[in-house]
Amino acid sequence: MNRSDSERIQSVLEEAGYSYIEDEAQADILGLVACSVRQKAIDRVYSRIHKWNSWKRNRNLLTFASGCILPADRMKLLERFDLLFDIGEVGELPSMIREYGVTTPGSLRRLSNASVDETAPTAHWDVRPSYSSSFEAFVPIQNGCDKFCTFCAVPYTRGREVSRNSKDIIAEVETLVSAGYQSITLLGQNVNSFGRDRPDSELSFADLLRAIGEIGQRHNDSFKLYFTSPHPRDMSTEVIETIAEFHCLAQQIHLPLQSGDDEVLKRMNRNYTYSDFLKIVEDIRRILPAATIFTDIIVGFSGETEAQFENTRRAMREIGFQMAYVAMYSPRPGARSADWPDDVPHEEKRRRLHALSEELNISGLNYTETLIGRTLPVLVESPDRKNVYFSGRSEGLLPVRIRGAAADLIGKVVPVRITATRPLSIEGELVEGLPFGWAGAEHYDS
Numbered sequence: 001m002n003r004s005d006s007e008r009i010q011s012v013l014e015e016a017g018y019s020y021i022e023d024e025a026q027a028d029i030l031g032l033v034a035c036s037v038r039q040k041a042i043d044r045v046y047s048r049i050h051k052w053n054s055w056k057r058n059r060n061l062l063t064f065a066s067g068c069i070l071p072a073d074r075m076k077l078l079e080r081f082d083l084l085f086d087i088g089e090v091g092e093l094p095s096m097i098r099e100y101g102v103t104t105p106g107s108l109r110r111l112s113n114a115s116v117d118e119t120a121p122t123a124h125w126d127v128r129p130s131y132s133s134s135f136e137a138f139v140p141i142q143n144g145c146d147k148f149c150t151f152c153a154v155p156y157t158r159g160r161e162v163s164r165n166s167k168d169i170i171a172e173v174e175t176l177v178s179a180g181y182q183s184i185t186l187l188g189q190n191v192n193s194f195g196r197d198r199p200d201s202e203l204s205f206a207d208l209l210r211a212i213g214e215i216g217q218r219h220n221d222s223f224k225l226y227f228t229s230p231h232p233r234d235m236s237t238e239v240i241e242t243i244a245e246f247h248c249l250a251q252q253i254h255l256p257l258q259s260g261d262d263e264v265l266k267r268m269n270r271n272y273t274y275s276d277f278l279k280i281v282e283d284i285r286r287i288l289p290a291a292t293i294f295t296d297i298i299v300g301f302s303g304e305t306e307a308q309f310e311n312t313r314r315a316m317r318e319i320g321f322q323m324a325y326v327a328m329y330s331p332r333p334g335a336r337s338a339d340w341p342d343d344v345p346h347e348e349k350r351r352r353l354h355a356l357s358e359e360l361n362i363s364g365l366n367y368t369e370t371l372i373g374r375t376l377p378v379l380v381e382s383p384d385r386k387n388v389y390f391s392g393r394s395e396g397l398l399p400v401r402i403r404g405a406a407a408d409l410i411g412k413v414v415p416v417r418i419t420a421t422r423p424l425s426i427e428g429e430l431v432e433g434l435p436f437g438w439a440g441a442e443h444y445d446s
């Protein structure tokens with residue numbers, strides 16, 4: 001979400017005459033999109049602004065911050081940054097900069113988009129982003145969250161769920177596909193509750209996927225569409241069946257479990273049980289047998305006992321995820337659980353994290369070994385430091401180390417025969433003579 005917000009900020013500033021540079025030491029204006037949901041992230045913001053403010057002794061510099069900011073952090077950031085704005089106000093950024101008195105060429109231009117509604121938290125959706133990649137794009141479809149998980153502050157920082165207009169989403173996806181983008185990801189805190197805030201006038205999430213699936217059919221399935229993250233409570237069989245219906249909808253699902261213990265799930269206010277979650281996984285495996293399933297898990301949540309942790313470990317073993325992002329619980333300012341005791345010792349949290357990493361390595365390797373000898377379509381992303389290997393990723397979002405690729409293949413989908421595996425990644429060589437592109441895969445392994 002932050003990357004998508006940053007692309008829109010960049011776009012507004014470029015429209016107003018500024019240009020992006022990599023080297024922050026040379027910039028006239030420095031800004032960041034903050035996330036005060038995690039304490040570590042907000043600590044990084046303070047250290048960054050401290051550095052930037054020290055540069056002001058020697059040069060003219062303007063700083064700004066936007067993003068996901070809790071009220072308590074807002075006051076402190078206001079004291080440190082020159083400008084602080086809600087992301088929905090991004091259209092006003094050039095005029096804020098002018099009023100602040102920065103005299104760069106860009107600040108002398110007129111504001112190009114004077115019609116942006118300052119009060120709308122989602123007005124930034126009207127801004128065409130400066131996509132930071134020419135082959136991979138992120139499209140926001142929703143802002144805010146209604147779920148109120150006790151460990152999370154997003155509903156308090158981003159507000160209640162608001163769905164973006166589906167016509168705008170479909171138009172943005174169509175534009176990206178026409179421009180040759182290979183990978184498009186729909187973003188939202190709970191993508192699969194899309195449309196529920198306006199049930200009489202907006203598409204459901206499954207209908208939105210279907211509309212994008214039809215774009216794929218018109219464009220020879222030239223791209224893969226991903227979405228992150230769905231909430232297990234809202235994951236319908238219809239969504240899974242829709243993915244099966246259209247080739248451009250990627251066979252990859254990130255479904256956050258958080259805990260395999262029903263009592264912990266209840267205290268987290270997740271509103272599903274482990275057996276509800278398992279039923280969704282069984283549906284995915286039945287309807288999309290080739291899909292990879294990723295998850296998020298928190299270990300050491302307030303009050304988590306050894307027996308409750310063991311239930312999570314059993315769940316990991318039973319499901320066999322292809323990837324799990326396991327985090328040690330830390331209270332997040334603004335979240336309900338921040339008032340509860342953080343009573344699992346740090347060392348114990350580490351032990352639990354390592355135990356789940358071991359489970360993940362086993363299930364990961366069980367999966368990646370089934371890919372040996374197969375030829376897969378792989379999106380080439382970047383060279384390694386020595387230009388010997390290239391990095392890419394499969395449709396299932398597994399990292400792939402590619403031999404035999406070249407720089408002119410970056411951003412293209414190429415056939416790769418898998419020759420070696422690790423638990424969470426695969427390695428292979430470029431195959432000559434087979435068609436490129438996601439749709440080319442139907443000629444592989446035949």
Ligand code: SF4
Nearest residue numbers: 145147148149152154
């Ligand atoms: S679903 Fe829960 S974890 Fe996700 S954004 Fe909403 S409150 Fe936070």
